[in-house]
Structure formats: structure tokens, C-alpha cells
Amino acid sequence: MRKYSSKINKIRTFALSLIFIGFIVMYGGIFFRKSPILMTIFMIIGLLFIIASTVVYFWIGMLSTKTVQIVCPNCKKVTKMLGRVDMCMYCNEPLTLDPELEGKEFDEKYNRKRNRK
Numbered sequence: 001m002r003k004y005s006s007k008i009n010k011i012r013t014f015a016l017s018l019i020f021i022g023f024i025v026m027y028g029g030i031f032f033r034k035s036p037i038l039m040t041i042f043m044i045i046g047l048l049f050i051i052a053s054t055v056v057y058f059w060i061g062m063l064s065t066k067t068v069q070i071v072c073p074n075c076k077k078v079t080k081m082l083g084r085v086d087m088c089m090y091c092n093e094p095l096t097l098d099p100e101l102e103g104k105e106f107d108e109k110y111n112r113k114r115n116r117k
């Protein structure tokens with residue numbers, strides 16, 4: 001069985017890894033301090049990663065306004081879901097807003113447009 005996680009959590013992990021990559025690249029620039037051009041390039045690339053992560057965080061903020069707050073039937077916590085099917089942020093319980101899909105095996109492809117009627 002594939003492991004799923006809540007979409008927002010996934011995007012958050014992605015944004016966080018962008019920050020780490022940015023810092024690693026910038027740190028890598030220190031090793032080229034004898035060459036100001038290389039160091040500048042490393043610093044700019046690192047900065048771009050950090051800017052990208054800011055954009056992703058901003059995107060999460062935008063997405064959060066579209067989420068639906070529901071009480072998870074499994075852990076009884078209030079969780080947010082995005083799209084037609086998503087996972088509980090706490091216990092990874094599959095959730096759906098569509099009664100047609102209730103009880104069916106969780107599949108992220110239900111979120112794609114071509115599967116909609």
C-alpha cells in the first residue's frame with residue numbers, strides 16, 4: 001500500500017526542503033570564496049531557492065482559504081481537506097467530500113479533472 005499524506009503537509013514539506021537546499025547551496029558558496037564570481041553565483045542560486053520557498057508558502061496560504069474544515073471520523077480532530085479527496089493531517093485517514101466515493105479505496109486520481117463527470 002502506498003503511503004499518502006495530506007496535500008497541505010506535502011506542500012509544506014516541499015517548501016521546507018527548498019529552504020534547506022537554499023541554505024546548503026549558499027553554504028557551498030563559502031568554499032569558493034577565492035572566486036568572487038562563483039561565490040556570487042552560489043549565493044544567488046541559494047537565494048532563488050529561498051525565494052521559491054517563500055512563493056510556495058504564499059501558495060499554501062492561498063490554498064488554505066480553499067480548504068474545508070471537517071472533523072476527522074477516525075481521530076475526531078478538526079482537519080483541513082483540499083479537493084475531492086484528501087488525508088487527515090493527523091492520522092492520514094482518507095477523507096472525501098463526495099458521497100459517491102465513500103467507502104472506495106483512496107486514490108489521489110479522483111482529484112484530477114478528467115476523472116470528474
Ligand SMILES: [Zn+2]
Nearest residue numbers: 072075088091
Ligand atoms: Zn484523523
